[in-house]
Amino acid sequence: MALATGGGGWRKPANAGRYTPAGAGCRLGAEAEPSLRHLLIILACSGLVTCSQTPSLLAQIQALGELRVVTRNSLTTYYVGLEGPMGPEYELARGLADQLGVGLYIYTPDSFDTTLAELISNRAHVAAAGLTVTPARRTRVDFGPPYGEVYPQLVQRLGAPQVRSLEALAALEDVRLQVLAGSSHVELLERLAKLHPTLHWEAVQTVDVDELLSRVANGDADFTLVDSSEFQVARHLYPELRAVFDVGEPEPVAWALTRRRNDPSLREAVSRYFAALEAEAELAGLFQRYLEPVGDYDYVSTRAFVTHFDTRLPKYRDYFHAAATETGFDWRLLAAVGYQESHWNPKAVSPTGVRGIMMLTQRTANALEIEDRVDPFQSIMGGARYLAQQHARIPDRIPEPDRTWLALAAYNIGWGHLEDARVLTEINGADPDSWADVRDHLPLLTQRQWYSRVRRGFARGWQPVHYVDNIQRYYQVLQWMTAGEQIAEEELIAGPGRSP
Numbered sequence: 192m193a194l195a196t197g198g199g200g201w202r203k204p205a206n207a208g209r210y211t212p213a214g215a216g217c218r219l220g221a222e223a224e225p226s227l228r229h230l231l232i233i234l235a236c237s238g239l240v241t242c243s244q245t246p247s248l249l250a251q252i253q254a255l256g257e258l259r260v261v262t263r264n265s266l267t268t269y270y271v272g273l274e275g276p277m278g279p280e281y282e283l284a285r286g287l288a289d290q291l292g293v294g295l296y297i298y299t300p301d302s303f304d305t306t307l308a309e310l311i312s313n314r315a316h317v318a319a320a321g322l323t324v325t326p327a328r329r330t331r332v333d334f335g336p337p338y339g340e341v342y343p344q345l346v347q348r349l350g351a352p353q354v355r356s357l358e359a360l361a362a363l364e365d366v367r368l369q370v371l372a373g374s375s376h377v378e379l380l381e382r383l384a385k386l387h388p389t390l391h392w393e394a395v396q397t398v399d400v401d402e403l404l405s406r407v408a409n410g411d412a413d414f415t416l417v418d419s420s421e422f423q424v425a426r427h428l429y430p431e432l433r434a435v436f437d438v439g440e441p442e443p444v445a446w447a448l449t450r451r452r453n454d455p456s457l458r459e460a461v462s463r464y465f466a467a468l469e470a471e472a473e474l475a476g477l478f479q480r481y482l483e484p485v486g487d488y489d490y491v492s493t494r495a496f497v498t499h500f501d502t503r504l505p506k507y508r509d510y511f512h513a514a515a516t517e518t519g520f521d522w523r524l525l526a527a528v529g530y531q532e533s534h535w536n537p538k539a540v541s542p543t544g545v546r547g548i549m550m551l552t553q554r555t556a557n558a559l560e561i562e563d564r565v566d567p568f569q570s571i572m573g574g575a576r577y578l579a580q581q582h583a584r585i586p587d588r589i590p591e592p593d594r595t596w597l598a599l600a601a602y603n604i605g606w607g608h609l610e611d612a613r614v615l616t617e618i619n620g621a622d623p624d625s626w627a628d629v630r631d632h633l634p635l636l637t638q639r640q641w642y643s644r645v646r647r648g649f650a651r652g653w654q655p656v657h658y659v660d661n662i663q664r665y666y667q668v669l670q671w672m673t674a675g676e677q678i679a680e681e682e683l684i685a686g687p688g689r690s691p
């Protein structure tokens with residue numbers, strides 16, 4: 192490069208770090224000696240030396256046409272679901288790439304431990320991996336604005352003697368406490384070990400928090416330390432685990448960014464992006480959608496669901512797939528309906544005479560031309576078709592997912608009663624096209640002062656409320672449990688002009 196190598200009399204400024212590496216362009220910095228600077232300006236103006244300003248990191252990303260994001264696999268961050276890449280971090284990264292008008296290259300390293308190294312070596316621009324902002328990390332990378340807060344939680348198996356404090360944990364001998372290598376939890380334990388020198392742990396090289404949880408669930412480890420956000424989701428998949436106490440203080444979570452001296456361009460773009468999401472209250476909604484379980488957590492029913500997922504669902508999965516192909520619903524939604532109806536038990540019978548996996552009445556079965564409603568395949572196909580019929584009756588203007596929730600309520604209580612509840616919703620000034628508003632008004636169908644005002648009269652309006660709530664919960668857990676099933680690729684490229 193002409194400037195760096197050619198000049199007798201040229202001296203590297205004391206603040207060498209302000210110069211970009213050789214080969215990456217050049218900069219006329221204020222720190223260059225005045226005489227030299229004048230000379231360079233003259234040469235540049237005369238065209239004898241061409242010198243361009245080093246583009247900012249943001250400009251480089253735009254020139255590359257790609258935002259490179261390193262992440263980790265988790266239901267709280269990024270995973271490949273049946274419809275492709277998903278997860279809150281994926282959606283956030285996708286949103287920034289779209290806003291910058293570039294493609295998104297998102298990938299997971301072999302081990303979580305190397306996440307920050309990906310930034311430092313410039314292989315990634317952003318680490319969007321549910322990263323806790325820690326003092327040690329701050330010395331190595333920049334952080335975007337915190338977008339959440341987590342509590343580190345100690346997790347153990349139900350049935351094992353409960354450990355209630357750090358002192359008690361430190362006093363245990365031969366305890367297998369395993370944490371993610373390179374994680375904030377290792378840093379936290381190192382700090383805590385100064386107060387509790389007998390505290391021992393093992394840092395496991397993996398990219399997956401889920402692996403640590405499954406080790407504790409399987410008895411390969413006694414404890415792990417994970418973020419509260421991780422456990423919030425995991426308890427639905429591992430009902431045999433419990434979080435016994437919070438370790439330390441709440442910690443902020445943010446994106447880590449490649450650090451470039453005197454170049455805040457990416458950090459500023461990320462701050463603007465998050466500020467806009469915050470202003471539009473989109474951040475909270477995004478995390479809520481992924482992380483907040485629908486309905487209350489109930490150990491017994493969650494345990495049963497996980498067991499039935501392994502023991503019963505495999506026999507009927509193909510049928511749900513077939514019904515999904517025919518009707519256009521997600522197979523997991525249909526499976527969630529089947530679970531709510533019968534716990535995937537083809538022999539289920541109710542006192543009112545409904546039968547089979549999808550619990551069809553004889554009348555519905557006749558209308559659908561189902562010969563044997565106890566036959567699992569026929570029942571699932573029949574139930575899916577019946578739901579599709581209800582769905583088709585819901586006005587087209589109602590967007591998803593409300594349309595599906597309303598269709599499910601109709602499936603449960605009947606079209607007419609749902610219509611009545613929508614009328615009451617409207618009378619009360621709420622939105623009859625919104626499931627949340629109709630859900631609030633359905634229970635009024637049990638009260639004379641209300642049901643007397645509508646066509647079909649009394650109905651057990653709270654029933655479809657529980658029904659839809661439960662299906663939403665089962666559906667969400669099924670999405671979690673089947674996440675990443677279809678595409679096992681570690682790396683995925685998604686973005687304009689690049690197909691996964």
Ligand code: GLU
Pocket residue numbers: 321322323324371373374375376400416417418421
């Ligand atoms: N937040 C953790 C970290 O930054 C990762 C997630 C976990 O280990 O639960 O290291």
